Amino acid sequence: MLKHGTLLLLMISAAWAQTSYDLLLKGGHVIDPRNNLSAVRDVAISQGKIAAVAENIPASQARKTIDVANLYVTPGLVDIHVHVFAGSMQREYLGENAVRPDGFTFRSGVTTVVDAGSSGWRNFGEFRDQMINRSKTRVFALLNIVGSGMGGRPDVEQNTKDMEPHPTAEVAIRNKDVVVGIKTAHFAGPEWTAVDRAVEAGGLAGIPVMVDFGNFRPERPYQELVLKHLRPGDISTHMYLGAVPMLDPNGKLMPYLLEARKRGVIFDVGHGGGSFLWRQAIPAIKQGFTPDSISTDLHVTSMNAGMKDMLNLISKFLNMGMSMDDVIRRSTWNPAREIHHEELGHLTPGAVADVAVLRLAKGQFGFIDSSGFRMRGDQMLVGELTLRAGEVVWDLNGLNSEDWDRAPRR
Numbered sequence: 001m002l003k004h005g006t007l008l009l010l011m012i013s014a015a016w017a018q019t020s021y022d023l024l025l026k027g028g029h030v031i032d033p034r035n036n037l038s039a040v041r042d043v044a045i046s047q048g049k050i051a052a053v054a055e056n057i058p059a060s061q062a063r064k065t066i067d068v069a070n071l072y073v074t075p076g077l078v079d080i081h082v083h084v085f086a087g088s089m090q091r092e093y094l095g096e097n098a099v100r101p102d103g104f105t106f107r108s109g110v111t112t113v114v115d116a117g118s119s120g121w122r123n124f125g126e127f128r129d130q131m132i133n134r135s136k137t138r139v140f141a142l143l144n145i146v147g148s149g150m151g152g153r154p155d156v157e158q159n160t161k162d163m164e165p166h167p168t169a170e171v172a173i174r175n176k177d178v179v180v181g182i183k184t185a186h187f188a189g190p191e192w193t194a195v196d197r198a199v200e201a202g203g204l205a206g207i208p209v210m211v212d213f214g215n216f217r218p219e220r221p222y223q224e225l226v227l228k229h230l231r232p233g234d235i236s237t238h239m240y241l242g243a244v245p246m247l248d249p250n251g252k253l254m255p256y257l258l259e260a261r262k263r264g265v266i267f268d269v270g271h272g273g274g275s276f277l278w279r280q281a282i283p284a285i286k287q288g289f290t291p292d293s294i295s296t297d298l299h300v301t302s303m304n305a306g307m308k309d310m311l312n313l314i315s316k317f318l319n320m321g322m323s324m325d326d327v328i329r330r331s332t333w334n335p336a337r338e339i340h341h342e343e344l345g346h347l348t349p350g351a352v353a354d355v356a357v358l359r360l361a362k363g364q365f366g367f368i369d370s371s372g373f374r375m376r377g378d379q380m381l382v383g384e385l386t387l388r389a390g391e392v393v394w395d396l397n398g399l400n401s402e403d404w405d406r407a408p409r410r
């Protein structure tokens with residue numbers, strides 16, 4: 001009798017499990033580069049996690065089904081260069097030039113951002129309390145090698161006395177759940193101090209370094225940065241900046257770039273307000289020098305100029321001839337790996353259900369670089385629906401809503 005009862009219970013729970021998905025995204029073209037998947041699939045979500053990715057999961061197995069036919073379904077986008085230490089009373093990228101993450105991420109399919117060095121070890125606690133702990137967007141940070149980060153007077157970032165590897169590494173280790181690397185930026189001096197101290201801190205904490213090379217000076221050539229000073233896994237951001245030696249006088253890609261890439265140095269976009277030129281990017285990409293990761297360098301100035309947002313930026317690469325699969329890899333799985341968070345950036349069952357649903361619009365579009373020049377294009381990605389841990393956090397056209405005239409009458 002007991003045996004029979006147990007069997008019945010098992011059968012009931014199996015039947016219940018069949019209908020237990022919280023949400024089903026049905027009929028979209030799923031791009032999940034980590035799992036080498038680019039095909040029409042259904043994606044089932046339960047308890048904030050990816051539960052299944054398969055052909056034809058019946059709608060009857062889910063409490064709610066959203067039709068995403070003719071749309072792309074990708075992992076939530078991972079943007080590893082933003083400035084979101086807003087709300088401080090200080091100036092520049094730490095303060096008035098920074099944005100609040102939730103206001104600018106979900107609408108562009110972004111679910112994870114990395115603040116690139118707005119804070120240093122002295123003010124990281126404030127950043128964490130104020131922004132990281134209070135955002136729905138997953139916010140990670142690169143700690144600036146400058147203890148005071150990017151705040152206040154312009155000379156703060158030039159103060160080599162405040163570039164201390166030990167306290168920087170200590171704060172990074174103490175906050176290793178959210179600190180994913182070290183940053184140096186905007187350094188103008190002739191010496192290697194900023195880069196080398198950042199790399200030292202990265203070594204102490206066991207995390208990568210991202211470099212914004214600041215002023216390009218003959219005393220410290222960029223070639224030496226990527227061939228000698230950076231370690232494999234370290235990141236050179238602003239890769240299509242005008243100052244980066246990229247093309248020889250005949251327009252040929254300079255071979256040292258490929259050599260540096262072979263060493264394991266990572267090249268990241270970091271478009272920003274002044275760091276992306278068509279005259280660098282178009283010939284470089286034609287010759288195969290594509291980015292390892294596509295990141296925005298989001299802040300108040302860049303988002304109101306040529307950069308705009310993550311999807312506008314990704315669309316630039318599509319219109320330069322890269323494939324959907326290639327651009328999604330560079331905005332999901334690649335950046336997740338670069339910051340050593342391999343649990344993110346893919347749709348493997350069991351992974352957190354951070355998901356972007358995107359529409360590829362066709363038409364006549366224009367894309368602006370940081371010198372204000374335009375490239376015309378005919379495709380533009382639009383953020384239709386974004387899920388953060390299974391919850392709808394952005395829904396442009398009400399895909400998740402009932403039509404108004406089906407509402408119950410009161």
Ligand SMILES: [Zn+2]
Binds near residue numbers: 081082083116212297
């Ligand atoms: Zn930046």
